[in-house]
Amino acid sequence: MTDSPTAEAPTTTAGQASRPYSPGLEGVIAGETTLSYVDGANGRLLYRGYRIGDLVERGTYPAVANLLWTGDWDPAHRLPTAPVPSAVLTVLRAMPSDAKPMDALRTAVSAWGATQELPWPPTVEQARALTAFSPSALAAFARLRSGKEPIDPDPSLDLIAGYLYQLTGERAEEGTVRALDAYFIVGAEHGFNASTFTARVITSTRSDIASAVVGAIGTMKGPLHGGAPTEVVDQLAQVGSAEHAEEWIRETLARGERLMGFGHRVYRAYDPRAAALRKVAEGMEHKPDWLKLATEVEDVALRVLAEKHPDRPLRTNVEYYAAPVLMGVGLSPDLFPATFSLARHAGWTAHALEQAANNRLIRPDVNYVGSEERDLPR
């Protein structure tokens, strides 16, 4: 060690100038997966090779989750919701009633992790147990915050019907269960999105599956990732009527704000999940009144976005039509992001399994752009 290294020290950026850097890691290949293929250019989404539209038509969320975890397609696969351990209920009861459901869910999963033996590497059983637990925990919080007692799972119900039952205390109609099932299927998995990448980074350190999902929920909480359907509802309320749409959209864009439910890091074509959910929303018995408004506003938004960004195709994304489906099944908008997180449990946990099966610590490099080496002021 020398007293005054500055004179001979190499410049701080020597050796890194030629390294490629892509802000936001856009276009960077950071892994390999067999779980899903997100074909952004052609608007295709495949889970283990199966088209998302076919899975929505012929599958259930438990069957799709099992497909992601095991690679086997068993359309009869069932996954009832699981009871909430008493320690987790104590934590949920202690939460303020105005806590955000995403905060409550993240906290519940963290508390659940503390009640379980979750040795590394993660297993399909761990993935199944966590995916079955979380809907019960979110439903328990939703009831507790309005002064109602949580409802125990009914093992005769599959996961989606069970979640709705534990939320409302009533058996949902078949059409309602099918619509929410479709939403859960399209939300189950989507490549290296930000929350899934977080789950893989956490798993790569040999941390446990609950920690991976806690981190993923925290990532999904950001409005650029999982908060959009709630904002789609607010947006449509502000637009108010189809006649007002163009003026509202132009003013919003002029303020530098984004239209929620449009644009995607990967899709340049129409998001196939939005197409599947639009079909589901249009076939629903209890359509929210503004579904018609949503389709009218979409047409105007696509036209104005194409005009503003001729070189960057900005199309409808999954969140836009998630909003009418979730409203149609009777969920309050503040439960949308947490319900999306429930759906994504299948993908997060499947990625944890895949990461662990061929693990290498995820630790990228960073370009240093700070001050040259210097002496501390005396």
Ligand code: COA
């Ligand atoms: N509304 C208006 N403009 C949008 C837009 C939107 N929804 N999405 C992207 N743009 C614009 C950006 O302002 C940017 O314009 P500029 O080049 O003039 O600055 C250009 O399109 C490229 O955007 P960029 O931020 O580089 O795209 P991204 O890949 O980082 O963003 C999203 C992807 C999803 C974060 C972005 O499209 C978005 O914020 N959408 C709204 C939120 C949403 O619906 N999220 C759910 C995603 S499933």
